[in-house]
Amino acid sequence: MNSxxxxxxxVRCRGLVKRYxxxxxxxxxxxxxxRGECFGLLGPNGAGKTTTIExxxxxxxxxxxxxxxxxxxxxxxxxxxxxxxGTQLQETKLPEKLTVLETITLFRSFYKKxxxxxxxxxxxxxxxxxxxxxxxxxxxxxxxxxxACALVCDPDILFLDEPTTGLDPQSRYQLWEIIQQFQxxxxxxxxxxHYMEEAERLCDRVAIVDHGxxxxxxxxxxxIATLGAEHVVDFALExxxxxxxxxxxxxxxxxxVHTDQMKTRLTVTRPHEAMPALMNxxxxxxxxxxxxxxxxxxxxxxxxxxxxRHLRDE
Amino acid sequence: xxxxxxxxxxxxxxxxxxxxxxxxxxxxxVFAFPVLLAFALGIAFKNRGPDPVSVAVLDGPGAPAIRxxxxxxxxVVVAVIDSAEARNRLRTGRVSIVVLPGSPVVLRFDSTRxxxxxxxxxxxxxxxxxxxxxxxxxLREQRVHEVGSRYIDFLIPGLLGMNIxxxxxxxxxxxxxxxxxxxxxxxxxxxxxxxxxxxxxxILARLVFLALEVGSVLLFAWLVFRVPVRGSLLAxxxxxxxxxMAFSGVGLLVASRSKTVEGVSGLMNLVMVPMWICxxxxxxxxxxxxxxxxxxxxxxxxxLNNAIRGVMIDGSSLVQMLPLLAIVTVWGVLSFGVALKxxxxx
Ligand SMILES: Nc1ncnc2c1ncn2[C@@H]1O[C@H](COP(=O)(O)OP(=O)(O)OP(=O)(O)O)[C@@H](O)[C@H]1O
Ligand SMILES: [Mg+2]
Numbered sequence: 001m002n003s004x005x006x007x008x009x010x011v012r013c014r015g016l017v018k019r020y021x022x023x024x025x026x027x028x029x030x031x032x033x034x035r036g037e038c039f040g041l042l043g044p045n046g047a048g049k050t051t052t053i054e055x056x057x058x059x060x061x062x063x064x065x066x067x068x069x070x071x072x073x074x075x076x077x078x079x080x081x082x083x084x085x086g087t088q089l090q091e092t093k094l095p096e097k098l099t100v101l102e103t104i105t106l107f108r109s110f111y112k113k114x115x116x117x118x119x120x121x122x123x124x125x126x127x128x129x130x131x132x133x134x135x136x137x138x139x140x141x142x143x144x145x146x147x148a149c150a151l152v153c154d155p156d157i158l159f160l161d162e163p164t165t166g167l168d169p170q171s172r173y174q175l176w177e178i179i180q181q182f183q184x185x186x187x188x189x190x191x192x193x194h195y196m197e198e199a200e201r202l203c204d205r206v207a208i209v210d211h212g213x214x215x216x217x218x219x220x221x222x223x224i225a226t227l228g229a230e231h232v233v234d235f236a237l238e239x240x241x242x243x244x245x246x247x248x249x250x251x252x253x254x255x256x257v258h259t260d261q262m263k264t265r266l267t268v269t270r271p272h273e274a275m276p277a278l279m280n281x282x283x284x285x286x287x288x289x290x291x292x293x294x295x296x297x298x299x300x301x302x303x304x305x306x307x308x309r310h311l312r313d314e
Numbered sequence: 315x316x317x318x319x320x321x322x323x324x325x326x327x328x329x330x331x332x333x334x335x336x337x338x339x340x341x342x343x344v345f346a347f348p349v350l351l352a353f354a355l356g357i358a359f360k361n362r363g364p365d366p367v368s369v370a371v372l373d374g375p376g377a378p379a380i381r382x383x384x385x386x387x388x389x390v391v392v393a394v395i396d397s398a399e400a401r402n403r404l405r406t407g408r409v410s411i412v413v414l415p416g417s418p419v420v421l422r423f424d425s426t427r428x429x430x431x432x433x434x435x436x437x438x439x440x441x442x443x444x445x446x447x448x449x450x451x452x453l454r455e456q457r458v459h460e461v462g463s464r465y466i467d468f469l470i471p472g473l474l475g476m477n478i479x480x481x482x483x484x485x486x487x488x489x490x491x492x493x494x495x496x497x498x499x500x501x502x503x504x505x506x507x508x509x510x511x512x513x514x515x516x517i518l519a520r521l522v523f524l525a526l527e528v529g530s531v532l533l534f535a536w537l538v539f540r541v542p543v544r545g546s547l548l549a550x551x552x553x554x555x556x557x558x559m560a561f562s563g564v565g566l567l568v569a570s571r572s573k574t575v576e577g578v579s580g581l582m583n584l585v586m587v588p589m590w591i592c593x594x595x596x597x598x599x600x601x602x603x604x605x606x607x608x609x610x611x612x613x614x615x616x617x618l619n620n621a622i623r624g625v626m627i628d629g630s631s632l633v634q635m636l637p638l639l640a641i642v643t644v645w646g647v648l649s650f651g652v653a654l655k656x657x658x659x660x
Contacts, residue, residue, distance in 0.1 A: 082506035093496030097336040109325035
């Protein structure tokens with residue numbers, strides 16, 4: 001066997017670069033995924049998540065940089081790695097006219113070891129559909145089938161590219177459960193998502209990716225803590241006239257101010273002190289509030305604080 | 315956990331077979347269409363009896379006697395008409411010759427027209443015999459109407475060849491490009507699936523259907539038109555197998571890069587349409603000028619068609635077919651080799 005210890009990272013990338021003609025899809029990206037954790041690549045559309053996860057899986061050769069998976073490299077250990085990883089790619093069209101069971105059996109046949117097809121079907125909750133043709137499945141069922149095909153080889157590491165995009169909340173929770181069960185048996189998961197809620201709930205650690213670079217990496221709660229405050233207050237004034245930033249910063253409990261055209265965002269440690277003070281300020285200035293919301297800080301807020309942009313254009 | 319490892323090649327081949335059988339349209343085009351085409355063309359070009367000789371006799375005193383003399387020959391159609399009408403019909407070719415009763419009888423015809431010259435011989439013969447001519451030399455006739463030289467005998471081997479080419483190229487090309495455009499090939503690439511097994515499974519699945527596809531046309535042609543297989547069935551099987559493998563290779567080559575089904579359809583037609591026309595499917599490739607014959611003879615479908623025709627109609631042995639089989643094999647090996655080099659999985 002290899003001189004791989006349990007402490008060797010499951011994935012280690014250094015300085016990944018991938019260019020497509022004019023576009024730099026990945027631009028000097030570093031990540032490290034530990035054994036047994038669920039690691040999320042979080043970023044907006046076009047950030048380079050798919051390119052990165054496909055480079056890690058040895059499907060796209062990087063222009064620069066190095067990749068180690070389970071302490072092995074694609075150049076030397078491709079055969080072994082292919083046996084040990086399971087994957088679900090963004091937008092794979094599985095054979096339309098095979099049944100669910102036939103599809104899984106097909107994928108099972110590629111591997112030396114694995115789980116019986118019916119067992120995986122039960123795991124993703126598709127038993128009743130095992131005789132149905134793939135082209136008769138709903139979007140969520142197809143997605144679960146794709147995950148089943150990834151699990152059928154009983155992998156050590158599982159790669160999922162936007163596994164829950166387009167699913168209803170119920171299907172999403174089901175998938176989270178499947179992923180957590182896999183992790184509970186010691187598996188490592190690398191997934192991409194642009195749902196920060198998913199990243200916060202599911203991932204032990206995340207890398208926030210923007211323009212092909214990791215701009216932050218760590219456990220979700222730690223990243224949120226870097227906001228310097230747990231709460232976020234958004235407000236807008238009639239006419240959109242901004243208040244002076246220095247005045248806002250001087251309010252009790254306010255640690256940060258960010259203004260874009262119409263809205264102002266405050267990061268706040270003690271909302272019970274900051275809110276009344278803000279109200280007074282607005283009244284003294286003779287302005288009128290048209291909007292006021294407050295929520296606990298999220299990874300989305302971290303992204304906004306770091307880039308000035310939203311993760312998703314909603 | 316389980317150690318069962320169903321063979322990937324078996325599963326991949328099963329996949330191909332299932333996908334085909336679950337597509338009713340594909341089944342129609344592969345199995346029913348060639349039979350329907352053979353039936354339609356076989357009926358349309360069914361050999362008829364000899365063309366009749368049409369003769370006009372000018373109305374007048376001697377006309378009934380001449381008409382009677384001519385009617386003794388069943389291949390002659392006689393019309394008794396007036397002079398103006400006769401002139402008109404001769405000019406437009408509706409009659410080949412006009413007979414003017416009298417003494418002597420006058421035959422009016424255009425000696426540059428083949429059917430008119432034939433009509434002159436037939437009419438002369440009939441009138442001389444009626445007048446009591448005796449033949450001096452004894453001749454005996456032996457009429458032949460041979461199975462094996464009819465149009466349907468030419469057509470069926472050509473249809474077989476065309477079908478082998480079409481299903482080989484479409485069956486493989488289409489499936490590969492569909493898998494590539496749906497990123498399924500990329501998904502396979504992420505698994506330890508053996509690439510050569512993937513490609514080989516397409517060929518195996520082809521062979522499953524080949525027997526049915528060729529057998530149905532052969533059986534139909536025998537039952538309906540009595541088209542024979544004069545050579546050995548084993549020889550025919552080998553020729554057909556070789557042809558199917560070669561066109562699988564060509565199909566793979568055509569599909570090795572295309573990313574869209576539309577793109578590969580265009581390429582397929584570019585490759586196949588010239589061969590439908592030139593390779594002697596519906597009419598003999600000998601109709602093309604000598605200058606292009608070497609090119610036409612080097613085409614895989616020409617060689618395959620000629621080999622099938624040789625075994626079925628001429629009863630040739632495999633040894634006699636070797637040069638043709640060599641051409642087919644070279645195409646197969648070359649296209650496979652190049653296809654594997656060019657093949658893109660994504
Ligand atoms: N094959 C390709 N050819 C050209 N450009 C590409 C190719 N693949 C990706 N790109 C570009 O690289 C950038 C990163 O793409 P990538 O698919 O990695 O983004 P992503 O983070 O997965 O986005 P999404 O959330 O939409 O899936 C994009 O600008 C994209 O247009
Ligand atoms: Mg993506």
